[in-house]
Amino acid sequence: MSRIKVKIKEKDLNIIKEICKSFNNEQGELINVLHKTQEHFGYLPAEIQEVVAKELEMSVAKVYGVVTFYSFFTMKPKGKFPISICTGTACYVRGAENVLGEFKRQLNIEVGETTPDGKFSLSCLRCVGACGLAPVVLVGDKTYGRVSPEGVKDILAEYNDK
Amino acid sequence: MEKVKLSIDNKLVEVEKGTTIYKAAKQLGIDIPVLCYMNLEGLGIENKPGGCRICVVEVEGRRNLAPSCSTDCTEGMVVHTHTMRVINARRTVMEFILSDHPKDCLTCAKSGNCELQDMAVKLGIREIPGQEYAAMSTYKMDFSPSIIRDLDKCIMCRRCEMMCNEFQTVGALSAFNRGFQSAVGPAFEMDIEDSTCTYCGQCVAVCPTGALTEKDHTRDVINALSDPTKTVIVQTAPAVRAALGEEFGLKPGTLVTGKMVTALRRLGFNYVFDTDFAADLTIMEEGTELLGRLTKFLGGDKEVKLPILTSCCPAWVNFFEHNFPEMKDIPSTARSPQQMFGAIAKTYFADKIKVKREDLVVVSIMPCLAKKYEAQRDEFKVDGNPDVDFSLSTRELAHLIKQANLDLKTLPDEDFDKPLGESTGAAVIFGVTGGVIEAATRTAYELHTGKKLAKVEFEQLRGMEFIRKATIDFNGTPINIGIAHGLGNARKLLDEIKAGKSEFHAIEIMACPGGCIGGGGQPLHHSDSSILKARTKAIYAEDEGKVLRKSHENPYIIKLYEEFLGKPMSEKAHHLLHTHYFDKSGKIEIS
Amino acid sequence: MTKYKQIRIVLNNCGVIDPENIEESIARDSYMxxxxxxxxxTPQDVIKEIKESGLRGRGGGGFPTGLKWEIASKNHADQKYVVCNADEGDPGxxxxxxxxxxxxxxxxEAMAICGYAIGATKGLIYIRAEYPMAIKRLKIAIDQAxxxxxxxxNIFGSKFDFNIELRYGAGAFVCGEETSLIHSMEGLRGEPTIKPPFPAEKGYLGKPTNVNxxxxxACVPIIIRKGASWFNKIGTEKSKGTKVFALAGKVNNVGLIEVPMxxxxxxxxxxxxxGIxxxxxxxxxxxxGPSGGCxxxxxxxxxxxxxxxxxxGSMMGSGGMIVMDEDNCMVSVAKFYLDFTVEESCGKCSPCRIGNKRLYELLERITKGQGVMDDLQRLRNMSNVIKDTSLCGLGQTSPNPVLSTLDNFYDEYVAHIKDHKCPAGQCKDLMKYFIIAENCVGCTACARVCPVGAITGEKKEPHFINSEICIKCGACxxxxxxDAIIIK
Structure with a gap:
């Protein structure tokens, strides 16, 4: 842990402790612990990493080093509807870049950002293994195939009232 | 040991199996350039990530170039260290590194002493193609009381990370991010001040670039020296005199005590004193405390806290405040020599020369960066006025001397001023690992047994091993002494204490390899461990050359007690010379 | 008509059995x-069989599998590990x-066979967290087995024990490299370390580890069942068996295929x-993929x-195969792969960390029409040095897309630099939209759809595109x- 005072809700603290305990508080299980923790909280803010470091008896600098190494881990909360655009090769050659540009324009955010209302966040991912449907967009768990820039509006519209 | 034969640049060489190409080449007098690689030979401190790729060589039959620092020699290997392919690769890689490195060499704190700069010179780099459109990785600057971090200059050699984690087990630093944006720093890119950093400065001591440097106080000192309303006095730590000469081209291990005193006097310090005086005072207080605890223990008191731990190393103090707060009543409460000096200077001495506290400026010259932080701790201030105003490193003193147009080599020798400049050999050896406990033993033995030591040297307490143990016979009472240098080694002894398994009565701990002579504020060793050994030798030589070699024999210390303090551990001594420790471990608060 | 070109060895059961029902697998000879x-x-027999089959690592490198097993089997230790690399990170x-x-x-089954052969009792599957279905099915399969x-x-009542656990990747392409993968499984940053020591000597937790x-x-069980001599009849002299490819891009039939080497x-x-x-x-x-070429x-x-x-000038890689047509700009393709490499470089060694970034920047300049002819020589030199000096396989192959496009599409680079033209019409910065006045009827549709108001003109009069404002989105x-709007 660092010297900074960490504030966290008791309930959340206990959840993290439970997760660490389920992996025997072993340092070697750090990545598994982070997976479970992110699964629960949606993201891994500093205070959560501090608690994980304390529970696994390791330096929080190392925990942060791991969190920032892997693109799956995020320190920022995602939107209610996280939008992921596949920029794998197949999607790329079929115009994923233009689709991404259109999402950015419509939502007025950059990749890695969340809309001010917390509704949408935008990220890129590498190959979801649906190259036959390229270009592919994921909104939450829902997959959209053969998306064109013109189709972006319709996709967003689906979530307007949600 | 199995041997292998190989050829390097058409010269045959036979080496032990497991020797790297880099080391084998060295035997042949071939100096393959290395950048990230660092080896403090004989100390077992090695950094070998194979990351910079400057040291690549051509190995016949191998598809790609081999990093010589981390490729072992094999039988019949044919190595070429300067083919066109190698030279071109080395230059191109260097251009890559420099393309992501600021070009403010002229004003960089490391200029002239920078391994990256030296490498650019060695490789004859004259331009960096495409620099005008090359993006640079940038990070925020971090100014702490001791260390300044400018990660724009980080080249990912990982030396600091290795020192901070493997050697010191402090864990303040780690590589973070990935790829082009990766660098080494504390969690969340927080200020180092908010991390568990102890300011030991070993990261600074090994950093090959200007990414990690000390907070420079030379300007503050020049200002004080030129202020006619101030009386400015200086104290110099023992390890400084054994290393300062290196900055002026003298051989490592050259003692420059007298020249240093002259230089300080010519710089304009009103009094040139010695931290060694305060080291003798430390022994009086700490030795008395040790004897007190021992006597109680031998008298059957089971509550008494043993082993007693030395407390003169400020990085070590920071370390246990962060990591072992539950043991904060075990270390001696004696302040470090720097702080004892400050407290005495601003009371006893200020009274003597009739200068008001606020008009007296105390400067310390230290081999250490943690001393800068220690000097500004709140508990060492009176109404906001610190006992020690500025703490300079050995390197900063060298700069100061150079700025005053003084050539240290040619200066005559002069003596320290009295009364705070007198010291014994026991104080000098504070500068090396094992020295504090040896000094304490000399005094505690004589005070406890009432007998004179026939031989003051305790060879069993000396050496470079990271953890050492010795038993000294105190007239029939065996006293077990432990010594550790390096905080990782200290941690091992602390874990033993925590587990109730420690066999020791007293333990000396120093944060830096070799003790203060290897401190973070010393002239850079550039991974040459023979320098540390030469400094150690010099320190012991200075001790040997002294007439008085036991702290309790220092006449000015005796006088100080008579005139001012009364006796060791008196109430006044407690007030001025002792301290208490804080729990600085991170806390989780429920919100 | 095209079916006979394919042989299903690896994909033999895929889509045929219910993967969540072990009975169906067993019915098709699983665990036989x-x-x-x-x-x-004996374990030696197994290794000999695999060696004779000529099986080579399908992860990209093509190292002989039997030899790898043999090395791991010869390193003695109290514990050894079998690791399955399922961190498929190649885009595509x-x-x-x-x-x-x-x-x-x-x-x-294959992991257990490997464990038996090398003397390991523990298996670990390092799998991408992004593959929830695969994770679920693996868990079911392990439980059923x-x-x-x-x-x-005591498998089959013998003295042989073998247990398999899952480990999750967290999105780092470099973890396909075996030393990185091992560090990742140990909870560390997935940075590679210099080999030797190879994982077969010192791998997971410092123990001998075999990674495939x-x-x-997936090739292993059938080799044991049908024999090395059956397997090594398929394929070429030095590459035996089949290879699965993910065929994608501008072809009519996309998807997984399995063909003989x-x-x-x-x-x-x-x-x-x-066809296209x-x-x-x-x-x-x-x-x-990013390690291969065009x-x-x-x-x-x-x-x-x-x-x-x-x-x-390319490589097998893990089997991505992307087909491109005349509309794909090869400089952009190289740039695309370098963008990937720059993002995925772990940052440990300087040529990969910085060199690839410099390659990318140079390619970007060329696609923007800012390149000069000397850049091509620099691209080649930087590429060669990055290959020659990088620490791990990622950097040692990352310049391949650049080198192979330089070799095969040099003229296309020259066109970008000298003529400021992208022959494929893909590089937006080199394109300009024009309205042919003769064809324009002044319907104003283009002006209305333009998102940035770059098109002006009176109704029923020819319109005009201000290329300073135009963002080249193509909406007009x-x-x-x-057909009044063209790109030049």
């Missing part, structure tokens, strides 16, 4: 090979996922893939195997019904 190994063969490759989802028992005594202790990828393992690119693209979409012209095929017309009749692809061109 493991039984044969344990009851009829999904064959491992298909095998894990469609035939998980093949991989589990344990229940049937096909994994766990999913597809390699030695099949030509032409057969794959034009017979199995059904929309009757366009074939331009290039990219194999090997091959052209002249390579179409090259038989696909490990060595031929390397000789042609799509809207115009009179």
């Amino acid at each position: 090979a493991l039984g044969k190994c344990i009851t009829e063969m 490759a999904f064959m491992d996922r298909s095998v894990l989802e469609g035939d998980p028992h093949a991989v589990l 344990l229940e049937y005594g096909l994994l766990g202790n 990828n999913v597809e390699t393992f 030695g099949t030509t690119l032409r057969e794959v693209i034009f017979e199995i893939g059904g 979409q929309n009757g366009k012209k074939f331009k290039a095929v990219q194999t090997g 091959l052209t017309e002249k390579h179409l009749d090259t038989p696909i195997d490990f060595d031929n692809l390397i000789a042609a 061109m799509e809207r115009c019904k009179f």
Whole structure:
């Protein structure tokens, strides 16, 4: 842990402790612990990493080093509807870049950002293994195939009232 | 040991199996350039990530170039260290590194002493193609009381990370991010001040670039020296005199005590004193405390806290405040020599020369960066006025001397001023690992047994091993002494204490390899461990050359007690010379 | 008609069985090979069989699998590990996922066989967290195999124990490199370390570890069942068996294919893939993902195997195969792959960390028309040095897309630099939209659809595009019904 005072809700603290305990508080299980923790909280803010470091008896600098190494881990909360655009090769050659540009324009955010209302966040991912449907967009768990820039509006519209 | 034969640049060489190409080449007098690689030979401190790729060589039959620092020699290997392919690769890689490195060499704190700069010179780099459109990785600057971090200059050699984690087990630093944006720093890119950093400065001591440097106080000192309303006095730590000469081209291990005193006097310090005086005072207080605890223990008191731990190393103090707060009543409460000096200077001495506290400026010259932080701790201030105003490193003193147009080599020798400049050999050896406990033993033995030591040297307490143990016979009472240098080694002894398994009565701990002579504020060793050994030798030589070699024999210390303090551990001594420790471990608060 | 080109060894059970029902797998001979190994063969026999089969690592490198097992078997330790690399990170490759989802028992069985051969009792599957279905099916498969005594202790009533656990990747392409993968499994940053020591000596937790990828393992049971001599009859002299490719891009039939080694690119693209979409012209095929290169017309009749692809300046990689047509700009393709590498470089060694970034920047300048001819020499030199000096396989191969496009599409680079033109019409910065006044009827549709107001003109008068404002989104061109808008 660092010297900074960490504030966290008791309930959340206990959840993290439970997760660490389920992996025997072993340092070697750090990545598994982070997976479970992110699964629960949606993201891994500093205070959560501090608690994980304390529970696994390791330096929080190392925990942060791991969190920032892997693109799956995020320190920022995602939107209610996280939008992921596949920029794998197949999607790329079929115009994923233009689709991404259109999402950015419509939502007025950059990749890695969340809309001010917390509704949408935008990220890129590498190959979801649906190259036959390229270009592919994921909104939450829902997959959209053969998306064109013109189709972006319709996709967003689906979530307007949600 | 199995041997292998190989050829390097058409010269045959036979080496032990497991020797790297880099080391084998060295035997042949071939100096393959290395950048990230660092080896403090004989100390077992090695950094070998194979990351910079400057040291690549051509190995016949191998598809790609081999990093010589981390490729072992094999039988019949044919190595070429300067083919066109190698030279071109080395230059191109260097251009890559420099393309992501600021070009403010002229004003960089490391200029002239920078391994990256030296490498650019060695490789004859004259331009960096495409620099005008090359993006640079940038990070925020971090100014702490001791260390300044400018990660724009980080080249990912990982030396600091290795020192901070493997050697010191402090864990303040780690590589973070990935790829082009990766660098080494504390969690969340927080200020180092908010991390568990102890300011030991070993990261600074090994950093090959200007990414990690000390907070420079030379300007503050020049200002004080030129202020006619101030009386400015200086104290110099023992390890400084054994290393300062290196900055002026003298051989490592050259003692420059007298020249240093002259230089300080010519710089304009009103009094040139010695931290060694305060080291003798430390022994009086700490030795008395040790004897007190021992006597109680031998008298059957089971509550008494043993082993007693030395407390003169400020990085070590920071370390246990962060990591072992539950043991904060075990270390001696004696302040470090720097702080004892400050407290005495601003009371006893200020009274003597009739200068008001606020008009007296105390400067310390230290081999250490943690001393800068220690000097500004709140508990060492009176109404906001610190006992020690500025703490300079050995390197900063060298700069100061150079700025005053003084050539240290040619200066005559002069003596320290009295009364705070007198010291014994026991104080000098504070500068090396094992020295504090040896000094304490000399005094505690004589005070406890009432007998004179026939031989003051305790060879069993000396050496470079990271953890050492010795038993000294105190007239029939065996006293077990432990010594550790390096905080990782200290941690091992602390874990033993925590587990109730420690066999020791007293333990000396120093944060830096070799003790203060290897401190973070010393002239850079550039991974040459023979320098540390030469400094150690010099320190012991200075001790040997002294007439008085036991702290309790220092006449000015005796006088100080008579005139001012009364006796060791008196109430006044407690007030001025002792301290208490804080729990600085991170806390989780429920919100 | 094209079916006969394919042989299903790896994908034999995929789509045929219910992967969540072990009975169906067993009905198709699953775990027969493991039984044969344990009851009829010594570990040395197993290694000999795999060696004789000529099986080479399908993860990209093509290292002989049997030899790898042999080295691991000879290193003695109290504990050894078998690791399955299922961190399929190549953009445009999904064959491992298909095998894990469609035939998980093949991989589990092969890992146990490997464990028996090298003397390991623990197996670990390092799998991408992004593959929830594969994870679910693997978990079910492991549970069922344990229940049937096909994994766990005393397998087939023998003294051989083998247990398998899952470890999750967290999105780092470099973890396909075996030392990185091992560090990642240990909870560390997935940075590679210098080899030697190889994992076979000092791997997971410092113990001898054998790492193979999913597809390699999937070949193992059938080799044991049908014999090395059956397997090594398929393929070319130095590359035996089949290879699964994820065929994608501008071909009519996309998806997973499995062909014998030695099949030509032409057969794959034009017979199995059904040729190029929309009757366009074939331009290039990219194999090997970010580590591979772009091959052209002249390579179409090259038989696909490990060595031929390397000789042609590409590599097998894990089996991504992306087909490109005349609309794909090859400089942009190289840039795309470098963008990927820059993002995925771990940052440990300087040539990969900084060099690839510099390659990317130079490519970007060229696609913007800011390049100079000297840049091409610099691209080549930087690429060669990055390959020659990088620490791990990622950096040692990352410049391949640049070098192969420089070799095969040099003129296209020159066109970008000298003529400021992108022959494929893909580089936006080099394009300008114009309105042909004769064709324009002044309907104003283009002006209305332009998102940035770059088009002006009176109703029923020819319109004009201000190229300073134009963002080259192409919306106007799509809207115009009179073919009045062109790109130059």
